[in-house]
Amino acid sequence: MSDQEIIKITLPDGSVRDYPKGTSGYGIASSISEGLARNVLSAQVNGEVWDANRPIESDAQVKLLTWNDAEGKATFWHSSAHLLAEALEALYPGVKFGTGPAIEKGFYYDVDLGDKSLSNEDFAAIEAKMQELARQKNEFVRKPISKAEAHDYFTQKGDEYKLELIDGLQDGQITLYTQGNFTDLCRGPHLPNTGSIKAVKLTNIAGAYWRNNQDNKQLTRIYGITFPKQKELDEYLFQVEEAKKRDHRKLGKELDLFTFSEKVGQGLPLWLPKGAMLRERLESFLRKAQLRAGYQPVVTPHIGSKALYETSGHWEKYGKDSFQPIRTPDSDEEFMLKPMNCPHHCEIYKARPRSYRDLPLRFAEFGTVYRYEQSGELHGLTRVRGFTQDDAHIFCRTDQVKEEFLRVIDLVLYVFKTLGFDEYSAQISLRDPNNKAKYIGSDEDWEKAERAIIEASAERNLQTVTELGEAAFYGPKLDFMVRDALGRKWQLGTIQVDYQMPQRFGLEYIGSDNQRYQPVMIHRAPFGSMERFIAILIENTAGQFPLWLSPEQIAILPISEKYSDYADEVFLTLQDADIRGFVDHRDEKIGRKIRDAEVTKVPFMLIVGEKEQNDRMVSVRRKGEGDLGSMSLDEFSDFFQKEIRNNLANFS
Template identity: 60%
Template sequence: MENKNKDNKDEYKSVNKNTNTDHRLIGKKLKFFIFSDRVGSGLPLWLPRGTILRKNLEDFLTDVQKKSGYEMVVTPHIGHKKLYVRSGHWSKYGKDNFKPIHTTRKEEEFLLKPMNCPHHCEVYRSQEWSYRDLPKRFAEFGTVYRYEQSGELHGLTRVRCFTQDDAHIFCTYDQLLEEFKKVINLVFYVFRSLGFLKYTIRISFRDPNKIDDYLGSKINWEKAEKAILKAVKEEKIKASINYGEASFYGPKLDFLIKDSLGRNWQLGTIQVDYNLPERFDLYYKGKNNEKRRPVMIHRAPFGSLERLIAIMIEHTKGNIPLWLSPNQAVILPISEKYIIYAKKILNLMLNYDIRVFLDVRNEKINKKIRDSEDSKIPYMIILGEKEEKNEMISLRRHGLGHVGMFSISNGIETIFHETNLKN
């Protein structure tokens, strides 16, 4: 997948200066992530809460992909320089990579992985395939590295290492249209689930005046472009055509969401590629046992976890949807006398897989509620004498206040039901 960190530079011309929505400030306040000068600029450190948020997003997409026939793979964080020379990434992006890693053997030169695509080509190439085996859909949450200039770095939206929800589909030419349309619908489902309901779609083609900037034959490019146009027409999608925005190896369909601040961000992308299968000599056996070249589809609905989380934080002002929230609920006993009852409620909620914790600090209940509000924890369970005596729980909802008093089972099921609701 072409590096999403480099696309759409216009997004960074006007950075967010609103302290109420700046993901850098909110992310630090909510203890999602930090940056450290000792670690290095553009290299985020994910704290426990932020790690849970990332994992929730990964689990969500992994489940969607599994139902759609994808197989998960894992590839190294480094690769031999010759891998990226073969793929063409070295000639196109060499100056943007970190410097090669040299070993004691002169012939060995490694790079921090700038792209996942070459690795996935090698996964495909590891065994022989028949036309009956295709399509093969390999997916990975792969972390890649690019040496962004320090002046271009900006929070999570512009970093030097980022994790792509990358997948590559290897299919026959006859399967290309159907596979491309399936990915379009997968992207739409992901956007709806995340609450991004406003978006535009852009077809990105070559610049006809700079043909030498792209790899591959004219015939292959024309076939790829026609496939995208046909898919867009059959899915009845409104899309503009932008020349000069294609990847160096193929045309693509880009999805730009509009956030609550009215800014457009590119997230999902689908790219058609006839060139890498040629450069890596990939093939499958056809009906008559002849060697045939597969077509490759690159796709990433999120684009990158870092950028997605930054946009989500600013879009929601840190009010992460309940089903994704690192802490879905907190139990607040009014005093130490009710901690045993609180632990009973805690264990019951954990049995429902609700992400809940118990606040046992020696603080007034109003202080605990204020802190929970500041931490944007969706649900607060207040426990005192009345609740314990009647085996009830009192619920508060972040931003709304008191919801009501419920029986233990009804209160927990109310939260549980909502945790399973996506937008």
């Protein structure tokens, strides 16, 4: 075999192996072990995910992807979306297809069924057809095709959605994939064949506008998930049921935390007294931490003039998608509901001259902002139209950026640790070097900002992934992802470095040499938004909050009406000790009162009857533990405060 027929493959462990030109990821896996060959789903070739059986024509770095890799799961689920489409075409001739990507858990396909409609009752037949087709072990065959050929194929098929997608593609970038009797426009990658798909579950139906545009037709979005083993599907479905029990919408109603009103408007939460207390505790916790860290509180209006957002650049980048105009009597004035706080904070900085001695300046605000989310995308507190950000903006010198970034990382991790989010990772979001028109600012500023984030993350030993193209239009960012008690991943805190907005607003400070300089701006929000953070906190704790955070920490339960006055006295005494709760004055038996307090997750129950009243005591019960014995009010107060201190001891 000549040298020209040999290519060098570098594996993740650094080893280099020789293979014939045209070998595939599957071929490489087979040369390593039969077990790996059985499990390989796709291959990462020079950073790009390919079909496992796609020929590799030149030297390359190759990583073989299995079910244990996120990219391997994505290949599995994207292939499953094609299997769903094949089943739908067999069962509903004439169906037209939009797009069918993999998502974090499973996949979906947007379809146009014409005058037909689907419901959950149709799922069983579609699942059965998918499994029948999967057992045929049909190969996924990739075929590069010209734009004209692709256009001809889907014109004959009569699928206008695929034709619209083709119009946005260029020759040399178009591929078809065929498995069995189904062919789709797709860039891939896909599994070697359908046989790996052993367990299938369709999970939901929703409406989705074609290409996310309300002016387009609404398609039917079918969600599903698949696994290589039935056991894994069973475990997933069990986890889904557990998640339903923890659903913040369900618990929020049961615990009287928040509600929604159609008359107020979709996506605009109303905080009930208990929920308001929970919010206030969280805000107080972060305010204290921020004051210790040198932040200064500010307050800005809920609206701003259009000119403010034109200056910041947000209007040009987002326009009507983010801004809701406010009608005013003067037609020459244009005001918008505030979708972000940063332009207002720039104007606060600009309110008076600044010196290098003033920096860093750290302005913090729990600022409520408004963004119009489509009604189909609203979801409890996690996707709303009005939300409060724990927002802050740090104005600093260039030489202070890294140190300030490190301080913000420490604050975010302090928040996560205190509130029980022990599993987290971070995403470094950089600009796409191939699409610089999407961003504002010079290459030099971007390089400095990106370097500061990368170095600070490494210095704090954060577990990070880097995503190109995910930066904000004005600067790179570090987004924090947490895993909750069910292993689900959520994006919460964010930190962003911004050289552009200070320039656009003409922000300056006088340096030690008496010259004018532009500050750097760091945007940060450890919670992200109060609404989403509380939703995730509810689900992570199943509504059983840490004692210091519980809206109602005690329930005082008089055995009968005769002891109501003493119960009220106990309530007032403990309230003075900053212990929050209520007296249950209902005409119910004590057993019912205890059960109801347990159901609403009140940490402590204080029972008062004749003996307690005579001895000036309370009988203490703890949720999930039962009777703790009798205590005087001073003893209980000391015991309670010790519990709070123990709860927070590791985090202060």
